[in-house]
Amino acid sequence: LHxxxxxxxxxxxxxxHSSKKKLIKLVISHLNNYNKIHVFLINLDEEMTAxxxxxxxxxxxxxxxxxxxxxxxxxxxYHLEMRRMLNELSSTIYNDLERVLTLRFRGCIGIEPKKxxxxxxxxxxxxxxxxxKLILRELQA
Numbered sequence: 001l002h003x004x005x006x007x008x009x010x011x012x013x014x015x016x017h018s019s020k021k022k023l024i025k026l027v028i029s030h031l032n033n034y035n036k037i038h039v040f041l042i043n044l045d046e047e048m049t050a051x052x053x054x055x056x057x058x059x060x061x062x063x064x065x066x067x068x069x070x071x072x073x074x075x076x077x078y079h080l081e082m083r084r085m086l087n088e089l090s091s092t093i094y095n096d097l098e099r100v101l102t103l104r105f106r107g108c109i110g111i112e113p114k115k116x117x118x119x120x121x122x123x124x125x126x127x128x129x130x131x132x133k134l135i136l137r138e139l140q141a
Contacts, residue, residue, distance in 0.1 A: 041090045048083055055079060074138065078131055085124050093117050 055076050062069045096117040103111040 037094075041086070041094070044086060045090070048079070048086060051079060052083070071138075078135065081127065081131065085127070088120060088124070093120055 055072060059069070059072050059076065062072060096113050100111050100113050
């Protein structure tokens with residue numbers, strides 16, 4: 001009888017130890033994903049800043065009758081839209097998605113992003129599709 005009780009306790013300890021290991025792995029995975037997304041947004045912001053400087057430099061150096069000025073102005077418009085989208089992604093949308101993922105990670109079931117977040121993402125997708133079509137038309141013209 002004594003051996004059964006001690007083996008029962010060791011099973012409980014093993015289960016507890018296994019649960020702790022799984023939880024630690026899950027936390028590490030969550031932190032790695034957070035760091036990947038955060039680093040990606042930072043790198044994207046830095047690349048966009050460099051592109052903005054290059055566009056601005058070329059616009060400033062171009063002459064009004066230069067053929068490339070219309071292309072630069074259109075590209076600048078697209079770039080400004082991308083900057084607006086990045087600002088939304090890295091603030092409102094990112095914060096809401098982080099909230100949802102954190103709560104789900106803690107075990108809250110049924111937590112979903114706000115309706116506004118989903119609407120923003122849908123509008124961004126449609127905007128990107130429109131911009132893609134416009135760019136393709138410009139390249140074909």
